Amino acid sequence: MAKKKETNSGNLELLLTxxxxxxxxVNEKLDSLxxxxxEILKIHERFQQKSGAEAIPRIEPHLEPDVISLLSLPASLRxxxxxxxxxxxxxxxxxxxxxxxxxxxxxxxxxxxARMGYLKKKREGREVYFYIDSSMELKK
Amino acid sequence: MKxxxxxxxxxxxxxxxxxxxxxxxxxxxxxxxxxxLLDLDFRAPSLSTVFAKGIQEPxxxxxxxxxxxxxxxxxxxxxxxxxxxxxxxxLIGLANPSVEAIRNIVxxxxxxxxxxxxxxFSLLSSLxxxxxxxxxxxxxxxxxxxxxxxxxxxxxxxxxxxxxDTLDLKxxxxxxxELYDALAKKTVVLVNKFSPEMRIKSDENxxxxxxxxxxxxKHPVIGVIxxxxxxxxxxxxxxxxxxxxxxxxxxxxxxxxxxxxDFTKGNLEEELVEK
Numbered sequence: 001m002a003k004k005k006e007t008n009s010g011n012l013e014l015l016l017t018x019x020x021x022x023x024x025x026v027n028e029k030l031d032s033l034x035x036x037x038x039e040i041l042k043i044h045e046r047f048q049q050k051s052g053a054e055a056i057p058r059i060e061p062h063l064e065p066d067v068i069s070l071l072s073l074p075a076s077l078r079x080x081x082x083x084x085x086x087x088x089x090x091x092x093x094x095x096x097x098x099x100x101x102x103x104x105x106x107x108x109x110x111x112x113x114a115r116m117g118y119l120k121k122k123r124e125g126r127e128v129y130f131y132i133d134s135s136m137e138l139k140k
Numbered sequence: 141m142k143x144x145x146x147x148x149x150x151x152x153x154x155x156x157x158x159x160x161x162x163x164x165x166x167x168x169x170x171x172x173x174x175x176x177l178l179d180l181d182f183r184a185p186s187l188s189t190v191f192a193k194g195i196q197e198p199x200x201x202x203x204x205x206x207x208x209x210x211x212x213x214x215x216x217x218x219x220x221x222x223x224x225x226x227x228x229x230x231l232i233g234l235a236n237p238s239v240e241a242i243r244n245i246v247x248x249x250x251x252x253x254x255x256x257x258x259x260x261f262s263l264l265s266s267l268x269x270x271x272x273x274x275x276x277x278x279x280x281x282x283x284x285x286x287x288x289x290x291x292x293x294x295x296x297x298x299x300x301x302x303x304x305d306t307l308d309l310k311x312x313x314x315x316x317x318e319l320y321d322a323l324a325k326k327t328v329v330l331v332n333k334f335s336p337e338m339r340i341k342s343d344e345n346x347x348x349x350x351x352x353x354x355x356x357x358k359h360p361v362i363g364v365i366x367x368x369x370x371x372x373x374x375x376x377x378x379x380x381x382x383x384x385x386x387x388x389x390x391x392x393x394x395x396x397x398x399x400x401x402d403f404t405k406g407n408l409e410e411e412l413v414e415k
Contacts, residue, residue: 064249064250064251064253064254066251066254066257066286067253067290067293068286068289070323071319071322071323075322078324082323085258085261085294086294
């Protein structure tokens with residue numbers, strides 16, 4: 001009985017590891033697609049500038065991650081936003097230290113939130129930081 | 141006490157949140173803890189009335205001003221320890237009760253609410269790290285309001301106060317399932333105004349009663365406080381825990397404070413997992 005339980009928990013662990021690996025791969029592919037899209041837009045802008053036409057303004061999605069919107073997000077993403085309320089900015093590693101989830105899981109969640117427009121990300125040296133954009137007027 | 145933020149919330153008004161929050165703060169401070177009590181009920185502020193006698197000077201910085209980025213944490217918190225001769229410190233942060241301030245809060249945008257929740261976290265950081273506070277208690281608006289959810293998100297433990305009124309219980313079940321479970325926060329239930337006709341006769345009955353409420357609400361019950369008519373009729377501008385420390389209401393609340401301390405340490409959680 002105990003052996004069977006051990007085998008089951010081993011299988012579950014293996015399955016979870018595979019799942020995390022696959023999520024990381026999906027995340028990497030999405031990041032490359034975003035980078036590729038950026039390159040295409042740059043080429044397009046250069047082409048338009050050369051031909052004298054106006055460049056297409058790049059519109060980045062921006063959504064407010066307020067607590068009510070938080071409730072409509074999947075649980076996995078909700079936890080990441082809640083950590084970023086507390087921290088001004090954080091890397092996936094920094095978020096994972098707070099949530100006690102794997103770095104790859106946090107990286108996937110934060111990148112997804114950034115794509116959805118709830119978070120912003122910026123590169124500082126070799127690190128990528130995620131943060132909530134609070135650049136709006138305080139008195140609104 | 142390990143540094144903790146505790147929010148006091150309920151699904152509907154009139155459950156006794158403010159009475160519980162203020163007296164819980166007084167009990168913890170009289171035991172030597174440094175306590176901060178924040179009025180996050182911006183739509184119906186009441187702590188400014190409760191503490192009116194303990195405040196000497198006109199208030200320059202309300203919590204509203206802090207959230208608007210117009211005051212620092214130090215400017216916002218008022219030290220009322222001396223007025224009440226407490227063993228620990230008691231700091232209070234008040235919501236502005238003027239109609240204009242309430243109207244201003246009602247008109248705030250979602251973007252402002254994002255900043256507000258971040259400001260609450262920064263206030264907690266100042267309270268715990270710079271002002272040496274051990275425990276912060278949030279008195280919140282009933283129901284699903286931005287300020288209440290902001291408090292729930294930024295607190296370590298949420299106490300949901302309910303009576304056994306059918307509407308209260310139904311509302312409590314709803315916010316527990318749809319709000320607190322979604323936020324995955326430590327949450328406990330406190331039954332208040334327990335009807336004298338239903339008063340529990342023996343310890344055995346009390347255990348089975350608590351278990352039945354826990355089964356229904358699927359969350360631990362941290363205490364059951366009977367309804368005392370004199371408490372409901374008492375003047376609200378003084379702290380009952382200090383004025384009448386032997387009142388059965390305060391004795392019950394002392395037990396709640398102890399169980400809350402256990403809960404924040406994780407002892408009660410282990411006990412509940414075993415159940």
